[in-house]
Amino acid sequence: MSLRTPLARARGLGSAKEGVQHWWMQRVTAVALVPLSLWFVASLIAVAGADYPTVVAWVGSPLNTALLVILLVSVFYHAILGLQVVIEDYIHREWLKHALLLSMNFALILLGVVAVISVLRIAFVAVLSAGV
Template sequence: MGSGTHIGRVRGLGSAKEGAHHWWRQRVTAGSNLFLTLWFVFAILRMPGYDYASVHTWLQNGWAAVPMLLLVVSVFYHFRLGLQVVIEDYQHEQKRVAAILLLNFFTVATAATAIFAILKVAFGAAA
């Protein structure tokens, strides 16, 4: 290390062998988010009303419940990756570990609640 060419020095240092994963999954979920959130925006615009009966009827339909489930998985995965980078930029050492743990708990708890709510409406009786 240190006496060869630039590329030789880089190879000598090696990598963690997993850095590309985070980057790639952020892009994959960005792509799926684009489709799913645009569907959601148009679904909201086209809803007949925003009262309880209207939104409940809308979410009961599989054509709304399934994309909604996919949206929660894709979007929550994406924001977990994004907030991780933000935390890594501004927090260090123990605080960083604590913040990442908190982020994981927040993501899993909110995702579970959202998925349960969607399934409850989709499998439940009509209001």
């Protein structure tokens, strides 16, 4: 016999009130990153040696801008979920664990936002300077 209420069992969220969300989002971002990372590496190979205007034009093409933003959001979301598990598994001193979890989250969110803003800035500047 379970002591959980029928509603709690139906919600399936468990004692942490999160259910399988962490595990599931790790998989969702993983599946998204399979084609995205292959596309990104192939594009880098094609574009990395090119001159500046070529790189700007590549980033600024609407499909590439969209895929880059989706890639970056997936990468940093995936990295935060993964690093969280690593920290929780290996750091057992309570204050240090929480300090690392917080700073890891802040650092990766900062990096992710800088990356997305850089992509958008390249895309918008490419359009503006083409209009001059």
